[in-house]
Amino acid sequence: MSNRGSREIEGLAVLAVDDHEINRDFIRAALGPAVASLELAASGFEAVERCRNRQFDIVLMDLHMPDMDGLTAWERICRQAGDGLATRVIALTADSRPEERERLRNAGFHGFLSKPVAPGLLLLTIQRVVAGRDGFTEIENPAERRALLLDDARAARACGSPRRARQMREALAVEIDQHLESLDRAIATGRFEEAAECLHQWTGACGYSGATRLEKACASLEASLRSDLDSSPGSLYLNWIRTVESTRQSIRAAQPD
Numbered sequence: 001m002s003n004r005g006s007r008e009i010e011g012l013a014v015l016a017v018d019d020h021e022i023n024r025d026f027i028r029a030a031l032g033p034a035v036a037s038l039e040l041a042a043s044g045f046e047a048v049e050r051c052r053n054r055q056f057d058i059v060l061m062d063l064h065m066p067d068m069d070g071l072t073a074w075e076r077i078c079r080q081a082g083d084g085l086a087t088r089v090i091a092l093t094a095d096s097r098p099e100e101r102e103r104l105r106n107a108g109f110h111g112f113l114s115k116p117v118a119p120g121l122l123l124l125t126i127q128r129v130v131a132g133r134d135g136f137t138e139i140e141n142p143a144e145r146r147a148l149l150l151d152d153a154r155a156a157r158a159c160g161s162p163r164r165a166r167q168m169r170e171a172l173a174v175e176i177d178q179h180l181e182s183l184d185r186a187i188a189t190g191r192f193e194e195a196a197e198c199l200h201q202w203t204g205a206c207g208y209s210g211a212t213r214l215e216k217a218c219a220s221l222e223a224s225l226r227s228d229l230d231s232s233p234g235s236l237y238l239n240w241i242r243t244v245e246s247t248r249q250s251i252r253a254a255q256p257d
Contacts, residue, residue, distance in 0.1 A: 017046070115203070193226075
């Protein structure tokens, strides 16, 4: 990144919106030291309220949140600000489907990033959006999608350092232990929307942790649960259960005694 680009980013006020604590922790570590001001919001409603009281240069917006989705939150932010809004919004989401990106363009978003995103790519995308030459900024994410249970190199790239990657992986292990039973029960009893929201959060956390197989299993099962065509997740559910257990065992084995 050029010195000019670094100076532009250093002066920015940024709001990052994500309902998942692990993702907010990553953004705090990756972006906090690089910008003038960073605020974190855990919901769409909170983002709207923060923007009511302050104008940010950049909003990093998760799309799938249980109380208010990111597109609705951005529409409300724009409506309450009127014509004077100078804020630029970047989608930061695990949903990388082409149709989703087109929907974002049509909704007036200024850029797109797919989770997990490396700190350098996050900063570069913000720089390009601030420069305003692209219209809609979308830089290819070079993160590899290898079929490893735990991809240490990928986690280190996504998190910026091996130490940070280990911290994210430990947080994922805690979350699996705390929420696996309730998530499994939600799927088994047909509460698919509730389960899909949780799976979406796990997809992003798995990406930052390098849990590649579980990331793919969560994304596939979430898509099935959200589809009107499927009344049961079937074999995807069984694959997800096996992958969760394998990943949990691998995380425990990799932890120091």
